[in-house]
Amino acid sequence: TYKYLNAGAGCLGSIFVHSSHATDYELYPRLSGWWGVPFDTRFAMAPDAALTPGASGFGCSNVNPLMVACLQQSLLVLQEAGGVAATRRKSLLLTGYLELLLHTCGLTAPPAAAAARRCSVAIVTPTAPRWRGCQLSLRVQPAEAGAAPPSMRELERLLRERGISTDAREPDIVRISPAPLFNSFDDVRRFIAALTACLTELA
Known part of the structure; x- marks a missing residue:
């Protein structure tokens, strides 16, 4: 988001994780949080809750809505540019x-x-x-x-x-x-x- 969507310090970022690593929990320590748990069990707050498969399982917490709004505007500018x-x-x-x-x-x-x-x-x-x-x-x-x-x-x-x-x-x-x-x-x-x-x- 920094280089290509005009983000500044403290703005949202993203990372690509190949699907082959999406469910491998032993290969490396990973950041994980309640936002990576499936929505239907998220609020159960189980200590060993299974994470959502794929990229969604890497979510740690809910994101700052103001930062999302800024990012949306950058995406609109990019869309208007083709x-x-x-x-x-x-x-x-x-x-x-x-x-x-x-x-x-x-x-x-x-x-x-x-x-x-x-x-x-x-x-x-x-x-x-x-x-x-x-x-x-x-x-x-x-x-x-x-x-x-x-x-x-x-x-x-x-x-x-x-x-x-x-x-x-x-x-x-x-x-x-x-x-x-x-x-x-x-x-x-x-x-x-x-x-x-x-x-x-x-x-």
Whole structure:
């Protein structure tokens, strides 16, 4: 729910349990509670009550209804976007477009001697789309060998001033995620223009 349904700290989570483990109670210690007991015997409160077969048997307690309401809204947004397959397809296109522009706009190439920009970026995220989500991690590297990279916090601040929200990691990584439920291809172009301007300003 965190990465794909916009959940935050303390929100509901879920876990997949293969059906081959659903009734194996001896293989590993498992969390279990009264919510995993069949409804018709749940309130008997028997100390050795049998659990419901399948995923329902892993329920520990009743869930927070406010958190369920939030999750429902996220699921509606996902449904309106066409579902998981359509969202993943857009994600692949957005991130591929971001990667393409980083290369074609020259941001991944060392700056020319006469260029105002003194830094380039290297994509450190796997290039194969199946091995990544929508995020690209960019290593900011100065043109001069041995020179220190600019402050990532300062880069993050400059991008924020241009309406771009990123995530910086010192000493040299900035992470950008064109989220398919919210971002457009124009947003990706705006980011490239903003990043170019910021790297020039930091020179």
